[in-house]
Amino acid sequence: DTAVSQTPKYLVTQMGNDKSIKCEQNLGHDTMYWYKQDSKKFLKIMFSYNNKELIINETVPNRFSPKSPDKAHLNLHINSLELGDSAVYFCASSQSGGRYEQYFGPGTRLTVT
Amino acid sequence: GENVEQHPSTLSVQEGDSAVIKCTYSDSASNYFPWYKQELGKRPQLIIDIRSNVGEKKDQRIAVTLNKTAKHFSLHITETQPEDSAVYFCAAQGGGADGLTFGKGTHLIIQP
Numbered sequence: 001d002t003a004v005s006q007t008p009k010y011l012v013t014q015m016g017n018d019k020s021i022k023c024e025q026n027l028g029h030d031t032m033y034w035y036k037q038d039s040k041k042f043l044k045i046m047f048s049y050n051n052k053e054l055i056i057n058e059t060v061p062n063r064f065s066p067k068s069p070d071k072a073h074l075n076l077h078i079n080s081l082e083l084g085d086s087a088v089y090f091c092a093s094s095q096s097g098g099r100y101e102q103y104f105g106p107g108t109r110l111t112v113t
Numbered sequence: 114g115e116n117v118e119q120h121p122s123t124l125s126v127q128e129g130d131s132a133v134i135k136c137t138y139s140d141s142a143s144n145y146f147p148w149y150k151q152e153l154g155k156r157p158q159l160i161i162d163i164r165s166n167v168g169e170k171k172d173q174r175i176a177v178t179l180n181k182t183a184k185h186f187s188l189h190i191t192e193t194q195p196e197d198s199a200v201y202f203c204a205a206q207g208g209g210a211d212g213l214t215f216g217k218g219t220h221l222i223i224q225p
Contacts, residue, residue: 033212033213035212035213040217041151041200041217041218042215042217042218043157043202043213043215043218044215045211045212045213045214045215046212047212048211048212055211055212057212058114090156090157099144099145099164099206100145101147101159101162102147102159102213103159104156104157104158105156106155106156107156
């Protein structure tokens with residue numbers, strides 16, 4: 001009965017490739033997020049999304065794009081991967097409106113060679 | 114946008130002593146302040162949170178205080194135990210669908 005799940009757990013790929021990370025939540029939340037945690041452990045918001053709006057952190061390259069087939073899923077697509085994209089990517093979800101606990105997925109460790 | 118500063122980056126305390134981690138934020142519109150604990154290789158997990166209409170909140174050995182005027186909030190852990198060793202992150206969030214803005218984390222080390 002995992003609350004927020006991500007696949008794959010590990011992803012190793014070469015520069016220039018396109019890859020996707022999947023995220024699913026079974027909590028009934030309608031807001032989902034993607035965070036990036038770099039090698040220094042800094043956690044940074046990339047996207048927040050609910051059925052009304054997509055908020056994109058202005059520092060995120062447009063090679064990254066979220067795709068939501070339904071309220072329970074928010075996938076992350078990355079085009080033309082670069083070495084600097086290597087990081088752990090966390091999906092999270094919460095009730096809408098802010099001020100609610102965000103539940104994190106287990107993370108996907110992406111390594112670009 | 115929001116900016117959250119967190120100090121110290123590393124904190125070493127003797128088992129049984131108290132630990133205090135401090136954060137400041139810049140956006141006066143932020144109204145939700147959670148604290149997350151992250152163990153090595155694991156996901157961040159919420160340990161306590163506070164909303165802007167409250168000045169202090171306590172849950173067993175953990176407490177958080179918020180000073181909205183000064184825009185700072187702190188985490189207090191009493192009677193520290195070895196299992197408290199981890200990286201702790203503070204965060205701030207406004208309303209709507211904004212994500213969390215995290216501090217850079219504090220590596221808490223509990224010395225036996």
